Each structure stands twice: as structure tokens, then as C-alpha cells.
Amino acid sequence: MTALLEARGVVKRFGGLTAVDGVDISVGTGEMVGLIGPNGSGKTTLFDCLSRVQTIDAGSIRFDGVDIAGRRAHDVARLGMSRTFQLIRVYRDLSVAENMHLSIQWGSIGVPQLFARTDAATRRRADELLDFLLLGPLRHERAGNLSGGQRRLLEIGMSLMSEPRLVLLDEATSGVNPSLVADIADRLREVNTQRQVAFLLVEHNVQFVADLCERVVVLDQGAVLAEGTPGEVTQDPTVIEAYFGDPGDAGEDAP
Amino acid sequence: MSRAAPGTGAVAGRWPAGRAVGVGALIVLVVLAVLPLLGGTSNATLLTLTLMLTSIGVAINWNLTGGFTGYVDFGHAVWFGIGAYATAILISLQSNGPQVGWPPVPAILVGALVAGFLAAIIGRATMRLKGPYFSIAMLGTFVAVREIVRVWSPLTGGGVGLTLPPYLNRALFYYVELALVTVLVVGTWWLRRTRFGAALVAIREDEVGAETRGIDTTRLKTAVFSFAGLSTGLFGALWAYQNTFVDPDIAFVEVRTIDAVMGTMLGGLGTVAGPVLGAAALYWVRELLWTHLLDAHLLAQGVLLIVIVLFVPRGLVGLVDRRGTSLFELWGWKGWSRGLRQGPVAGGEAEAAS
Numbered sequence: 001m002t003a004l005l006e007a008r009g010v011v012k013r014f015g016g017l018t019a020v021d022g023v024d025i026s027v028g029t030g031e032m033v034g035l036i037g038p039n040g041s042g043k044t045t046l047f048d049c050l051s052r053v054q055t056i057d058a059g060s061i062r063f064d065g066v067d068i069a070g071r072r073a074h075d076v077a078r079l080g081m082s083r084t085f086q087l088i089r090v091y092r093d094l095s096v097a098e099n100m101h102l103s104i105q106w107g108s109i110g111v112p113q114l115f116a117r118t119d120a121a122t123r124r125r126a127d128e129l130l131d132f133l134l135l136g137p138l139r140h141e142r143a144g145n146l147s148g149g150q151r152r153l154l155e156i157g158m159s160l161m162s163e164p165r166l167v168l169l170d171e172a173t174s175g176v177n178p179s180l181v182a183d184i185a186d187r188l189r190e191v192n193t194q195r196q197v198a199f200l201l202v203e204h205n206v207q208f209v210a211d212l213c214e215r216v217v218v219l220d221q222g223a224v225l226a227e228g229t230p231g232e233v234t235q236d237p238t239v240i241e242a243y244f245g246d247p248g249d250a251g252e253d254a255p
Numbered sequence: 256m257s258r259a260a261p262g263t264g265a266v267a268g269r270w271p272a273g274r275a276v277g278v279g280a281l282i283v284l285v286v287l288a289v290l291p292l293l294g295g296t297s298n299a300t301l302l303t304l305t306l307m308l309t310s311i312g313v314a315i316n317w318n319l320t321g322g323f324t325g326y327v328d329f330g331h332a333v334w335f336g337i338g339a340y341a342t343a344i345l346i347s348l349q350s351n352g353p354q355v356g357w358p359p360v361p362a363i364l365v366g367a368l369v370a371g372f373l374a375a376i377i378g379r380a381t382m383r384l385k386g387p388y389f390s391i392a393m394l395g396t397f398v399a400v401r402e403i404v405r406v407w408s409p410l411t412g413g414g415v416g417l418t419l420p421p422y423l424n425r426a427l428f429y430y431v432e433l434a435l436v437t438v439l440v441v442g443t444w445w446l447r448r449t450r451f452g453a454a455l456v457a458i459r460e461d462e463v464g465a466e467t468r469g470i471d472t473t474r475l476k477t478a479v480f481s482f483a484g485l486s487t488g489l490f491g492a493l494w495a496y497q498n499t500f501v502d503p504d505i506a507f508v509e510v511r512t513i514d515a516v517m518g519t520m521l522g523g524l525g526t527v528a529g530p531v532l533g534a535a536a537l538y539w540v541r542e543l544l545w546t547h548l549l550d551a552h553l554l555a556q557g558v559l560l561i562v563i564v565l566f567v568p569r570g571l572v573g574l575v576d577r578r579g580t581s582l583f584e585l586w587g588w589k590g591w592s593r594g595l596r597q598g599p600v601a602g603g604e605a606e607a608a609s
Contacts, residue, residue: 051467077469089464091457093578101450102457106469114451162469 003062004029004166004198005050005081010059012042012049012222019045021222022059027166030196032188034209034230037219038243043202044086046219047168050200051083052076064165078107082159083168086202088151092144096135096154099143100126103158126161132187133157134180148175156184160191166198173205185211206234218243276528280440287433291426301425305497307538308432310514312490314522314530315439316483317515322525323452324476325459325585326382329390330397331487332511334370338488339495339506340404342366343417346496359422363492370488371481378480382473385462386586401507416502419495428497432490436531439486444527455479459525459580514538517556520563523570525579533570 005027012020020042027033035043048054050061052073061069068076082103091099101118113119130136133153138146143154152175159167172188173181185208191197203209209216210230218226218233220242226233233239290296290304313335320326345362348355357365381392404411411417446452457465458472466472495501514537515530522533540559544552567574568581 053463053467072471072473073463073466074469074471077467083467085464089461089467091460091464093460093580094453094456098453102453102465102470103468106471109450114454115446115449117448118450118453158468 002029005063007061008059010049011057012045012054013057019222020049023224025217027198027200030198032192032199032213034213034216035200035202036209036216041219042222043219044170047170051168080165082162082164084155084159084170086170088155090143090151090154094143095140096143097126097139099154099158100161103161105162129157129160149177149180152176169199169201171202173208188212284437291429298425301429305429305432307535308436309490309494310538311531311534312436312439313487314515314518314534315443316487318519318530319483320480322519323455324479327390327585328393329512330393331515332508333397333400334374334484334487335491335511336507337373338366338370338491339501340411341369342492343419343495343501344410346419347417359496363496366492367485367489371485374484375477375481378477382476382480401503405503416500419499421499440531447527517560521570523572523579524581526572526576529570529572
């Protein structure tokens with residue numbers, strides 16, 4: 001499988017704290033990879049480095065063959081990498097539909113389009129995605145009025161709106177009603193299958209990761225602790241000790 | 256979340272009087288346009304109205320960066336002063352005695368361009384800062400530029416200032432400023448409905464989120480800041496020409512920024528009509544206070560500001576149009592703004608497009 005995202009030796013320090021310590025990680029085209037680890041293991045910081053929200057102190061990051069280590073975040077998004085955030089980021093004062101309209105592929109927007117209104121094709125695509133994510137009836141609602149789970153779904157919709165090739169999902173099921181988690185999994189699988197969109201998922205819900213991903217990377221204290229199939233990593237004694245704590249917890253939701 | 260039935264949010268929250276507001280604005284424009292043609296309109300009245308239009312124009316420009324983009328600029332009057340001075344310098348150019356000054360129109364246009372150019376350079380640097388840090392940086396810029404103008408005597412005339420040839424056609428200045436304000440109001444209304452305008456609001460709402468979704472936030476906010484600087488520079492240039500005199504203390508006045516901030520806050524930050532109504536209302540309130548309460552007019556203005564901040568933080572227009580914002584929200588003091596962000600979105604791009 002061709003590596004769509006390839007990060008080598010990524011290091012990120014905050015003062016004396018090394019949050020990400022020489023991490024190697026890759027995601028192939030159309031692949032779904034899970035990224036798990038205990039709190040403070042550097043998962044979100046690694047996401048921030050990959051999406052260029054944070055600069056890196058060492059290492060290299062290539063996306064679709066392009067060195068993105070020195071690029072700005074909007075450049076990376078325009079190359080086809082989108083993301084969601086652990087703490088949900090939607091434009092609270094705008095409507096659900098407007099949030100979607102603002103998450104287009106901005107690389108294709110020239111000056112004339114910048115000074116034009118949202119076109120019919122974009123509105124149609126936003127409506128389709130909102131229906132797909134069960135948010136259709138709320139399209140004119142103010143995003144700040146949505147529940148946490150609905151906002152999480154909206155953020156996922158926004159990350160898909162730009163037709164990305166890779167989506168970094170940071171705790172997509174956090175705060176979501178359990179009945180919706182299976183829906184989210186179905187929809188991610190559908191997008192992955194039909195559009196060959198790759199996903200890198202940070203999750204504490206190990207079952208969710210195991211259901212979706214063929215490969216899982218485990219981080220601990222900023223470094224890769226293990227990598228393999230969900231079955232392999234959940235049986236790995238070092239992972240069990242570092243992450244699950246008790247062997248009996250393996251395969252269940254992490255604490 | 257609100258209890259509005261699914262799909263009814265836009266209808267329930269839409270400003271029902273939108274069209275009536277447009278018609279009302281057109282009537283006001285017609286009245287203002289025919290006013291000088293009526294007998295009995297004195298030059299003093301025209302000057303007062305022109306200065307009011309100047310206040311409105313500066314407030315609209317301030318609202319582009321402060322209200323829509325969320326960068327509260329405490330030094331915005333610097334562009335007014337730079338536009339005024341650049342124009343005054345060009346008009347009063349001398350070469351060993353004989354006057355070689357520029358004609359007024361190109362001098363005014365270039366004066367505005369100088370303000371816009373400097374706004375692009377300074378904005379690029381200061382807009383890396385957020386919240387109150389940006390506000391203070393711009394206040395510092397304002398003070399620094401005024402002092403530079405004061406000490407750069409060979410070019411600016413120093414503390415003595417520059418005198419311009421008189422041109423006292425008050426009606427002409429009035430019509431030019433009325434046209435400019437009209438263009439700005441229509442332009443802001445239209446901008447808000449474009450991707451550019453929506454992207455500015457996205458920057459205000461969540462700059463990191465906007466950047467990671469592909470919006471080149473630096474380019475857009477610098478562009479809007481430069482335009483605001485250019486436009487306010489144009490009002491400064493016109494003011495200098497009609498005032499026939501500039502010096503640092505009348506061209507660079509903090510109160511001009513305070514008026515823009517207060518007027519926009521009174522009307523509604525981040526709304527189209529807010530700065531127009533707010534700046535006009537504030538102008539007349541100030542005139543009244545000045546006339547009837549000379550000893551305590553500044554105190555009364557301070558009380559007015561406190562009342563706005565505490566009781567109508569989203570301004571008068573913000574009471575009916577919830578697309579605006581407040582200073583609390585822009586500076587992240589969410590606790591103060593609790594309860595302000597309720598109800599469905601009124602008007603806006605998505606709804607307007609449907």
C-alpha cells in the first residue's frame with residue numbers, strides 16, 4: 001500500500017517536556033489506522049504536528065510525497081488532509097450549514113469565488129453530508145445550540161466536506177451517545193470504502209478502533225510502544241501494562 | 256439547545272424586518288441626499304453632517320476588523336492621521352519657494368493608499384497577536400506614529416503642522432462622504448454574504464479551526480485590515496483637505512478610535528447596520544452632551560460606555576440580529592456573555608442563499 005502520510009522521527013518539545021519523542025507513523029491510501037495510548041501519551045500533540053497546528057523540533061512529515069514539515073496548516077488542508085479536534089472546534093455563532101460551507105476545499109477557490117456566495121453545488125454537497133450524518137433537520141440551527149454529540153458529528157462532516165484523502169479524527173466518539181457510536185463507525189467505513197478516504201483515529205474507545213482499523217499504533221510517553229493488528233496490540237503485555245492496566249480490561253473501553 | 260422544531264430555525268430566527276430596514280435605509284439616504292438642496296441648510300449644518308458621516312465611515316471600517324474578524328483595534332485612528340498627513344504633505348509640497356504641491360484629488364487618493372500600504376505592513380506584524388495583546392499593540396502603534404509625525408519636522412511640519420490651501424465647498428465634501436458611506440454600507444452588506452465575509456467570521460469564531468480547514472487566515476485578515484486602513488485613510492485625507500490644517504494633536508486623536516469602538520458597540524459589533532446606527536447615535540448624543548452638559552460630558556460618555564457594556568453588550572442591532580458579537584466574547588470572557596448566544600441563527604449566508 002502506498003504511504004499517503006509518512007512521518008519519521010517526529011519530535012515535539014514544550015520546554016523540558018518531550019511530548020512526542022521520535023515517532024514514526026505512516027498511513028496508506030484508503031487505510032484506517034488507530035492511534036491509542038494513555039492520557040498524556042502525545043496522541044493529540046502528534047495530530048497537531050501532523051496537521052501543522054504545531055511546529056516540530058525534529059523529524060520529517062511527508063503527505064502524498066510532499067514535505068509538509070515547513071508548511072502552514074491551511075496548506076496541509078489544501079493538500080487533502082483534514083482533521084477534527086479533541087475539544088470540538090465548530091463556528092458556534094454560524095449555522096450548521098454555514099459551518100459546512102466554510103469547510104470546502106479552499107485550494108480551489110480563486111479570488112472571484114472568494115467574493116461570491118456559496119454555490120449550489122457546495123450547498124447540495126453540504127446537505128447530502130448533513131443528511132448522511134443525521135444532521136439534515138438541523139442545518140439552519142446555530143452550531144452553538146447543538147448537543148456535544150451533534151457538534152462532534154458536525155465536525156466530522158466539516159472534515160469530510162473538503163473531499164480529503166486523509167482525515168485525522170481526534171476522539172470522534174467522545175461525548176457521543178453510545179447509540180450513535182455504531183452509526184459513526186458505519187459512516188466512516190462507508191466513506192472509507194466508497195471514496196478511498198484514509199483515516200487516522202485517536203480513540204480511547206478501543207472496541208471502536210478494533211472494529212474499524214486493520215492496524216493500530218500505541219503511543220506511550222510520546223513514543224511508539226507497539227504497532228500491529230488490533231488483536232496483536234491488545235494482547236501485547238507491554239501495551240496491557242502501559243494502557244489497559246489490568247489484562248482483563250483489554251478489548252474494553254480504556255479508563 | 257433551542258426548542259425550535261428541526262428545520263425551522265432559519266425561519267424562526269430570520270430578521271423579519273430585513274426588507275423594511277432596506278427600504279428605511281433608502282429613504283434616509285434620499286433625505287440626506289436632498290438636504291443640501293433645500294433652502295436654509297447652512298454650511299455649519301453641512302459640516303456637522305459631514306463630520307457625522309466621517310464618524311460613521313470610520314466606525315464601519317473599524318467594524319470590519321473589530322466586529323467581523325474579531326481583532327479589536329485600539330489604534331485605528333492612526334490610519335485616519337496617516338491619510339490626513341500624507342495628503343497634506345503632498346498638497347503642500349514646496350521646492351525652494353514655489354509651490355509644487357499635488358492637486359487635491361490625486362493627493363487624497365495617494366494619501367489613502369499610503370495609509371492602506373502601511374496598514375498592510377503593520378497589520379501583518381500586529382495581527383500575529385491575539386485578543387487584548389493585539390489591541391494594545393495597535394494603541395502603541397498609534398502613539399508611536401503620532402510621535403514620529405511630531406518629530407519629523409522637515410516632512411510633517413512637526414508640532415506646528417501643515418496648512419493647506421482653502422477649499423470651502425461644504426456641499427461637495429458632504430456628497431463625497433455620503434457616497435463613500437453608502438458604498439461602504441452596501442459593500443459590507445454584500446461582503447457579509449460572500450465566502451470572504453463568512454471566512455472573516457470564521458476567523459473571529461475560531462482562527463485555528465479556520466486555518467486547519469484550509470482558510471489562509473493571515474492573508475484574509477491582513478487584506479481586510481489593509482482595506483480598513485485605506486478606507487479610514489481616505490476619510491482622513493478628505494478631512495485634512497476640508498479642515499485646511501493638520502497638526503499631530505488634531506490628526507491623531509484617540510477619541511476617533513474610541514468613537515469608532517463605542518459607536519460600533521452601541522450599534523452592534525459584527526453587524527452591518529450596527530456601526531452606522533451606533534456611530535450616528537453617538538455623534539448626536541455627544542453633541543447634546545457637549546451643548547447641555549459641558550462640565551461633565553466626558554463623564555456622561557463614560558457612563559454610557561459602561562451601560563452599553565453591561566446591559567447591551569451586543570448592541571442595539573444585536574438585540575434583533577444575533578449574528579453579531581460582543582467585546583466579552585471577542586476577548587474570551589465567556590462567563591460575561593452567558594445567555595447571549597441563544598436561539599437560532601438569524602439571516603446570513605446560508606439562509607440568504609436559499
